[in-house]
Amino acid sequence: LRRLLKVMSSSRGRDKLCGLIQYVCRLLAVSALGRYKDLTEMPVRQSAYFLWQNLANTRKVFRFLKFLEVFDEILALSSSSSAQRSFYFLEIIKLATSFFYFLLDNFIWLTRVNVFDSTRVSQFDKLVRFKRHMSFTRCVLTLVQESQLYLRSRSEISRIIKDILISQIGSSDSKSSVSRIVKLRDVQRKSFMSILHQVTKSIM
Numbered sequence: 001l002r003r004l005l006k007v008m009s010s011s012r013g014r015d016k017l018c019g020l021i022q023y024v025c026r027l028l029a030v031s032a033l034g035r036y037k038d039l040t041e042m043p044v045r046q047s048a049y050f051l052w053q054n055l056a057n058t059r060k061v062f063r064f065l066k067f068l069e070v071f072d073e074i075l076a077l078s079s080s081s082s083a084q085r086s087f088y089f090l091e092i093i094k095l096a097t098s099f100f101y102f103l104l105d106n107f108i109w110l111t112r113v114n115v116f117d118s119t120r121v122s123q124f125d126k127l128v129r130f131k132r133h134m135s136f137t138r139c140v141l142t143l144v145q146e147s148q149l150y151l152r153s154r155s156e157i158s159r160i161i162k163d164i165l166i167s168q169i170g171s172s173d174s175k176s177s178v179s180r181i182v183k184l185r186d187v188q189r190k191s192f193m194s195i196l197h198q199v200t201k202s203i204m
Helices: 001-007 011-031 043-058 066-079 083-110 126-166 170-204
Strands: none
Touching: 011 043, 066 083, 083 126, 126 170
16 A cells, blocks of 8 residues: 555656556457447446546546656756667667657647647647657667566676676675675566566557
């Protein structure tokens, strides 16, 4: 319960929780489309369908002006001298994609709630499709990045284990190495869960 409350203590955590419920509802609604011709024939999945649609709009609130946060991350990364070159360009591309995605997401949401007049926005449908492409690109880039992080952590764990076996058991270096393995295992778990999330998101 405390972990759940900790997740919900931030807007990002609430967004992730709503996203989890949204994808589960979408899976329930889509899984029965081949067996039922009408949503009224499946009341449970009908409720899941409407909840999915409503959560998709509700989550827009948590993303309001989020492109400014991403822009700040771009500035921080570009001015950082400690960034690794292997991840630098990939991270810059991902952040740039995220910036345009959240910018378009806010604009499209404000247009759909009649803050802006969609009839005066030329090629509005193309903007919606472009935002979807940005979303898919973000998923692919994050998937590649997390996969690299997972493989790097796995390789580092194997190297540390070999060093422990070679060195004397019970030494202070071995204890620090074990602590390092625990941290790398935690990185691996987070990367693996992120990979599953991005794969599921890309498929959905």
